[in-house]
Amino acid sequence: MTGPEPVPAGPPPDPTPPRRAGSVWAHVGQHFTEEAFDIVVIGAGRMGAACAFYLRQLAPGRSLLLVEEGGLPNEEGATILAPGVWTAQDIPAGQEAQAEWTREQLLGALGSGKTLEVEDRPLLHLLPAGEGSGLTPTLDALADFPEALALLDPARLPVARVDPRALTYRPGSLALLAAQQAIGQGAGLLLNTRAELVPGGVRLHRLTVTNTHQIVVHETRQIRAGVIIVAAGAAGPALVEQGLGLHTRHGRAYRQFPRLDLLSGAQTPVLRASGLTLRPQNGGYTLVPAIHHRDPHGYHPAGGSLTGVPTGLRRELLEDLVGLMDAVPALAGEGLELGRSSADVPGAWLALPGGRPDAPPQAEELAPGLHLLLGGPLADTLGLAAAHELAQRVSAG
Structure with missing residues (x-):
C-alpha cells in the first residue's frame, strides 16, 4: 500500500511578514x-501626516498613533484655504537640497506611487525697474496670458523674475494621502480627539456633537508614549506650554485669504508683487x-475699514492692498471680495518658527522624547524635508 502523493515544495516563506493596516x-x-504607543504624532495636517508616513517607512517595528482633532486628516488651518506653491524663489541659502527633495516628493506623491494633483505653473515675481539683472520684461513674460496682464500696470512693474519650475498643489490632499499611506503601513489614526500633553504620555479627549450641535467631550483616556x-x-507651541510648562520661542500670525474674482485660466502663472501672491x-x-x-498674545482677528466703510479684511492687509493698487489696479476694482466681517474672509493661524516670518520649517526637541514640528510660511517648499529629517532622527534614536 502506497502513501499519499508527496506535495510539491512551494517557494520558501517570506521572512518579512506583510504589514497589517492600522486601525x-x-x-x-x-x-x-x-494604553501605550511607541510614537504618538499630534496633528494630521501635512507635516504630521507626512512625518507619520516616513516613520512607518523608517521604523516599521514601532507602534504609532496619529491623533487629529478634526474629522479627517486635513489642513484645517491656513493651507486648506490657499493651495500650496513650491518655488525656488523662496529657498533660504543652504537649503537648496531640501527644497529639491521636497519637490521630488510632491511629484512622486511622497514616493508612495500614488498620484497627487500637482500642476506645473510658473511663478512671476513682478518688480519695478532697476531691481536687478537677468530679469524678463513683464510684457514678454505675460504675452501668452492676457488675463494676467490685465490685472496690473506693466509700466510700474516692468520686469519679472521668472521661476519656470514652480508647482502648485493642494496641501490638504497631500495630508490625506500621507495619512492613508501611514495607515496602510500600520499606523493608527484617532479622529475627533483633542490631545493634551501630560508627563510620560498624552491625555485624549474624544469629542462628539450633541443634538444641539455643541461639541463636547464624550470620554477621556490617557495613554503612555515613548516619543x-x-x-x-x-x-503646537501653546499645547506644549500649557500641558508641560515648557517655554518655546515660536510665534504665530493670523493670515487671511481674500479672493480676487477675475478671470484666470488653467495655465495662468502665479503672480507675486511686494510680497502679495496671486x-x-x-x-x-x-x-x-x-x-x-x-501677532501679540491674546490678539483676536478683526476687520478694518476702507474709506470709512467697515470691511472683513485686517487693517494691515488693507494697507498692503491699498499700497499696491497703482501697480495692480485690479485690486481697486469690484473683483476684490472685502467681506463685511472677518468671518466673511477665510483666514487661519499660521505658525512662525522662531517667531520669524522668514524662518524655514523646523523640528525642535524640547525634552527627551518630545519634539515640536512646525511648518510656517515656507512649508510649501521645505515642509516635507523637515518632516522627513525628524522621522530620521526619531527612528535612529
Missing part, C-alpha cells in the same frame, strides 16, 4: 482601548498676503 477610530462609537511629536501647527484658483485668484510680524 482608524473615527467616532466615539468605536471603542478605543489602547511624542507635536505637529499641530500654530496651536494664486490662480477656481477661475479666479486667491490672494496670499505677506506676513510681516508675529
Whole structure:
C-alpha cells in the first residue's frame, strides 16, 4: 500500500511578514482601548501626516498613533484655504537640497506611487525697474496670458523674475494621502480627539456633537508614549506650554485669504508683487498676503475699514492692498471680495518658527522624547524635508 502523493515544495516563506493596516477610530462609537504607543504624532495636517508616513517607512517595528482633532486628516488651518506653491524663489541659502527633495516628493506623491494633483505653473515675481539683472520684461513674460496682464500696470512693474519650475498643489490632499499611506503601513489614526500633553504620555479627549450641535467631550483616556511629536501647527507651541510648562520661542500670525474674482485660466502663472501672491484658483485668484510680524498674545482677528466703510479684511492687509493698487489696479476694482466681517474672509493661524516670518520649517526637541514640528510660511517648499529629517532622527534614536 502506497502513501499519499508527496506535495510539491512551494517557494520558501517570506521572512518579512506583510504589514497589517492600522486601525482608524473615527467616532466615539468605536471603542478605543489602547494604553501605550511607541510614537504618538499630534496633528494630521501635512507635516504630521507626512512625518507619520516616513516613520512607518523608517521604523516599521514601532507602534504609532496619529491623533487629529478634526474629522479627517486635513489642513484645517491656513493651507486648506490657499493651495500650496513650491518655488525656488523662496529657498533660504543652504537649503537648496531640501527644497529639491521636497519637490521630488510632491511629484512622486511622497514616493508612495500614488498620484497627487500637482500642476506645473510658473511663478512671476513682478518688480519695478532697476531691481536687478537677468530679469524678463513683464510684457514678454505675460504675452501668452492676457488675463494676467490685465490685472496690473506693466509700466510700474516692468520686469519679472521668472521661476519656470514652480508647482502648485493642494496641501490638504497631500495630508490625506500621507495619512492613508501611514495607515496602510500600520499606523493608527484617532479622529475627533483633542490631545493634551501630560508627563510620560498624552491625555485624549474624544469629542462628539450633541443634538444641539455643541461639541463636547464624550470620554477621556490617557495613554503612555515613548516619543511624542507635536505637529499641530500654530496651536503646537501653546499645547506644549500649557500641558508641560515648557517655554518655546515660536510665534504665530493670523493670515487671511481674500479672493480676487477675475478671470484666470488653467495655465495662468502665479503672480507675486511686494510680497502679495496671486494664486490662480477656481477661475479666479486667491490672494496670499505677506506676513510681516508675529501677532501679540491674546490678539483676536478683526476687520478694518476702507474709506470709512467697515470691511472683513485686517487693517494691515488693507494697507498692503491699498499700497499696491497703482501697480495692480485690479485690486481697486469690484473683483476684490472685502467681506463685511472677518468671518466673511477665510483666514487661519499660521505658525512662525522662531517667531520669524522668514524662518524655514523646523523640528525642535524640547525634552527627551518630545519634539515640536512646525511648518510656517515656507512649508510649501521645505515642509516635507523637515518632516522627513525628524522621522530620521526619531527612528535612529
